Amino acid sequence: MQETTAAKNQEELKNQRRNERIVRNMQHVSNKYLRRIYEIPIVPQSLEYFSNILKRIFVENKSVERDNGVKLIGTYCVMVPQELIYAAGCIPVKLCSGSYTAYNIGDEFTPRDACPLVKSSIGFASMNLVPIYDECSMVIVPTSCDCKKKMVSILAKYNDNVIPLHVPTIKLDDELKNSYIEDIYALKKAIESISPKKISYSRLKAATEAIAVAQREIYRLYSLKMHSPSVIKGTHAMIAMNSYSYDRIDRWAKALRILNDELELRIESKRYVAKPNAPRIMVTGSPVVFPNIKIPLLIEEMGGIFVADETCMGERGLYDPVAVTENSLDGLIRALAIKAILPCSCPSFVNNDQRIFKLKQMIEDFKVQGVIYHVLRGCLVYDYEYFAVEDALRSMDIPIIRVETDYNEEDVEQLRIRIEAFVELIKFKNMED
Ligand code: SF4
Ligand code: SF4
Numbered sequence: 001m002q003e004t005t006a007a008k009n010q011e012e013l014k015n016q017r018r019n020e021r022i023v024r025n026m027q028h029v030s031n032k033y034l035r036r037i038y039e040i041p042i043v044p045q046s047l048e049y050f051s052n053i054l055k056r057i058f059v060e061n062k063s064v065e066r067d068n069g070v071k072l073i074g075t076y077c078v079m080v081p082q083e084l085i086y087a088a089g090c091i092p093v094k095l096c097s098g099s100y101t102a103y104n105i106g107d108e109f110t111p112r113d114a115c116p117l118v119k120s121s122i123g124f125a126s127m128n129l130v131p132i133y134d135e136c137s138m139v140i141v142p143t144s145c146d147c148k149k150k151m152v153s154i155l156a157k158y159n160d161n162v163i164p165l166h167v168p169t170i171k172l173d174d175e176l177k178n179s180y181i182e183d184i185y186a187l188k189k190a191i192e193s194i195s196p197k198k199i200s201y202s203r204l205k206a207a208t209e210a211i212a213v214a215q216r217e218i219y220r221l222y223s224l225k226m227h228s229p230s231v232i233k234g235t236h237a238m239i240a241m242n243s244y245s246y247d248r249i250d251r252w253a254k255a256l257r258i259l260n261d262e263l264e265l266r267i268e269s270k271r272y273v274a275k276p277n278a279p280r281i282m283v284t285g286s287p288v289v290f291p292n293i294k295i296p297l298l299i300e301e302m303g304g305i306f307v308a309d310e311t312c313m314g315e316r317g318l319y320d321p322v323a324v325t326e327n328s329l330d331g332l333i334r335a336l337a338i339k340a341i342l343p344c345s346c347p348s349f350v351n352n353d354q355r356i357f358k359l360k361q362m363i364e365d366f367k368v369q370g371v372i373y374h375v376l377r378g379c380l381v382y383d384y385e386y387f388a389v390e391d392a393l394r395s396m397d398i399p400i401i402r403v404e405t406d407y408n409e410e411d412v413e414q415l416r417i418r419i420e421a422f423v424e425l426i427k428f429k430n431m432e433d
Contacts, residue, residue, distance in 0.1 A: 019127075019129055022101060022105070022127060022129060023061060023129055023130075025101045026058060026061075026099055026101040026102065026130075027058070027059050027061065029099070029100055029101060029291055030054065030055075030058035030059050030099075030290070030291045031055075031059050032291075033290065033291040033293055033297075034051055034054060034055060034059065034291075036297055037051065037235055037236065037239055037293075037297075038051075040233050040235055040236070040297070040300050040301070041233075041273070042233075042271075042273050043236060044232060044236060044259055044262050044263065044266075045262060046255065046258045046259040046261075046262050047236050047239060047240065047259065049255040049258070049259075050239050050240040050242075050243040050255065050259075051239055051243070053243040053246050053247050054239065054242065054243055054246070054290055054291075056246075057132055057246045058099070058290070058291065061129075061130065061131065062131060063131035063132055063135050064091055064093055064132060064246050064247065064248070065247070065248070066091055066248065069196075070089070070090065070091055071089075071090045071091070071137040071138075071194065071195065071196075072090065072091055072092075072093050072132065072135050072136045072137065073085045073090045073091070073092050073093070073136060073137060073138045073139070073140065073191065074092075074093055074094075074095040074132075074133070074136035074138070074139040074140065074159075075092050075093070075094055075095065075139075075140045076094070076095055076096055076121065076139070076140065076141045076142065076148060076151070077096070077141075077142040077144055077148070077312070077346075078312045078316070078317045078318075078340070078344065078346070079142040079144060079165070079167050079340045079341070079344065079346075080092070080140045080142060080165060080187075080340070081184065081336040081337070081339070081340055082207075082211065082249075083204060083207040083208045083211055083322070083332075083336055084184070084187065084188055084191055084199060084204070084207075084336070085191060085207075086207035086210060086211070086249065087197070087199045087200075087203040087204040087206070087207040088191045088192060088195035088196075088197050088198075088199050088203075089195055089196045089197035089203075090137070090191070090194075090195050091248055093132050093136065093245060093246055094244075094245030094246075095121055095124070095125075095132070095133060095136070095139065096117055096121060096245075096287060096289055096313070097117065097120035097121040097123070097124050097289060098117070098120065098287075098288070098289030098290050098291055098292035098293070098407070099120050099123070099124065099291065099292075099407070100120075100291070100292070100407045100408055100409070101123075102119075102120040102121070102123030102124040102127065102130075103116050103119050103120040103123055103407035103408075104123065105123035105124075105126060105127060106118070106119035106120055106121065106122035106123030106124075106126065107119050107123070109122055109123075109126065109154055110122060110154070113377075113378045114147050114150075114378055115147045115286070115376050115377065115378035115379045116292075116376050116377060116378070116406050116407035117147075117286070117287060117289065117376055117379075117407075118147040118148065118150075118151050119407070120407055121151065121155075122151060122154050122155065125139075125154075125155050125158045125159065126157075126158055128158075132246060136159060137161060137194050138159075138161040138162075138163060138190070138191065138194055139155055139159050139161065139162045139163070140163045140165055140187065141155065141162060141163070141164050141165065142164075142165045142166075142167045143164050143165065143166050143167060144167050144346065144348040145348050145379075145380075145381050146380075147378070147379075149164075152164045161190075161194065163187065163190050165183060165187060166179070166180070166183050167180060167340075167341065167348070168180050168341060168349075169348070169349060169350050170349065170350050170351065171341055171342055171349055171351070177337075177338070177341070180337055180341060181333065181334055181337045184333055184336065184337045185333065188333065199329075200329070201328060201329040201332065204329065204332050204333075205332060208322055208324075208332065208336070210249050210250055210253075211249055211318070211322075212321070212322070213249075213250070213253045214244075214249050214250075214252060214253035214256065214318060215318055215319070215321060217253050217256040217257050217260055218256070218315050218318050218319060219319075220256075220257075220260040221237060221240070221256065221259070221260055221263075221315065222315050222319070224260060224263045224264070224267070225237060225307055225308070225366065226307075226365055226366050226367070227267060228276065228280070228367050229272035229273075229274055229275065229276045229278070230272060230273050230274045230278070230280075230305045230307060231263045231266040231267055231271070231272060231273060232263055232266075232273060233273050233274075233300050233305065233306070234281075234283075234296055234299070234300065234305060234306025234307055234308075234309060235293065235296040235297055235299075235300050235306060237309070237314075237315075238288065238293065238296055238306070238309055238313070238314060239290070239293075240255075240256060240259060241309070241313060241314050241315060241317065241318075242289065242290045242293075242313055243290075244317070244318065245313075273305075274305045277427075277430050278303065278304065278305045279303070279304040279305065279369050279370060279423050279426035279427055279430065280304075280305050280307045280308075280366065280367055280368050280369045280370075281299050281304045281305065281306055281307065281308075281368065281369070281370050281371070281372060281422075281423070281426070282306075282307065282308035282309075282310060282359075282362060282363065282366065282368040282370075282371045282372070283295060283296065283299075283306060283308070283309055283310065283311060283314075283371075283372050283374055284310035284311065284359060284371060284372075284373055284374070284389070285310075285311065285372075285373045285374035285375055285376075285379075285382045286311070286374050286375055286376035286379040286382045287311050287312050287313045287376075288309075288311050288313055288314070288374060289313050292405075292407055294405065294409070294412055294415060295372060295374055295403065295405065295415065295419070296309075298412075298415055298416055298419045298420075299372065299419055299423070302416070302419055302420045302423045303423055303427075304370075304419075304422075304423040304426070307366045307367070307368060308362050308363075308365075308366040308368055310345070310358070310359060310362060311374065312346060316345065319343075320339050320343040320344070321339070322335045322336055322339045323335055323338070323339070345358050345359075346381075347381045347382055347384065347385040348381050352385065355385065355389075356388060356389065356392045359371075359389060359392065359393075360392060360396065363393075363396060363398055368398065369398070369399075369426045369429070369430065370398065370399045370400070370401075370422060370423075370425070370426045371389075371393060371398060371399070371400040371401075372400075372401055372403055372419070372422070373386055373389060373390075373400055373401065373402045373403065374403055374405065375402060375403065375404045375405070376404075376405060376406070376407075377404055377405065377406045386402050390402075399422070399425060399426065399429070401418065401422050403415060403418065403419070
């Protein structure tokens, strides 16, 4: 009997040490990337609010700051209308993960070729060590790609309330659109079953307006990033956008307003962060989630400017406005459903000509001189669309490279060489023009 208890204690001690090691590792990697962000000149003073959010979640290992009793609802994609969650008196938290530590753990439960974002998200959910994952009263997973679909049943082992949200694959198919609206109604009911408030018209309208305030600040940031010479490094802007996933919308929007004000002052005082001829680069493709920010960092460490972020963790995640045509609960729900699907440029849809159109528009607006097409290993939906994007960009004489990455640091040197050569190519092109 004594021997069994001793063996049990030893096992517990072993597990505890292992868990401490895992958390230390996550903190170490996150801290390292936060430091690198601050090594890129010139950091806006008001970036601290946003980097502190990432620090709180991934270094201090704390949860989202909120009043006692307010529930968190986890989401895994931009296709979940966050307005519903706020209207129910809860806070949404985006759980798509960029952690290398969690990736190694999730790797044990997933097939070799699953994408690292999903491996890492599953890793976090299984660890039982990270508050934002453990405290979610519900998790909503849009079935937008195969990896996400298969993630549903694995997550269900760790959370009793995992809701798959079926998203249509063809945008203009009326039948599919109506079935998605029905799914949003079902989602509303599911959220209400765990939330303190019913989702009434007035509450949903107020939540939509609160998000619209944040969107207006995003449009401001978007235009400020178009300025040439640049007034903000793209890596810094991306940190602000990434932190949105772990904060309450009103607080975050206020902080973004302060950042935008600071950037406007930079324009007035001609305080730029790059020379007028610095290569202007856009990143499109698979999501770039903190702390997996090696590509933006490499672009800017090599002398380029990451001016345009077309990934769904960037401005795109919150960009599309809700067009309400009927002032009723049904009108709002329909508008939210349509906003989540129609303007979305995610390649998980069958026909996505709109994405090419949007990329071309962004290239003009941001005066982009080169595009890095980011493919997370195993992310087939983005990889499939590479050729169409390459063709479209060739007709505009815009250089593009496809960069495949995984959640580790082993490929950093190889990426550095490729990105450096790409930045040099654009510099050379600029000299010729
Ligand atoms: S890439 Fe597409 S499916 Fe994946 S999280 Fe972003 S919007 Fe959703
Ligand atoms: S869209 Fe790509 S990155 Fe996102 S979950 Fe699917 S495979 Fe992973």
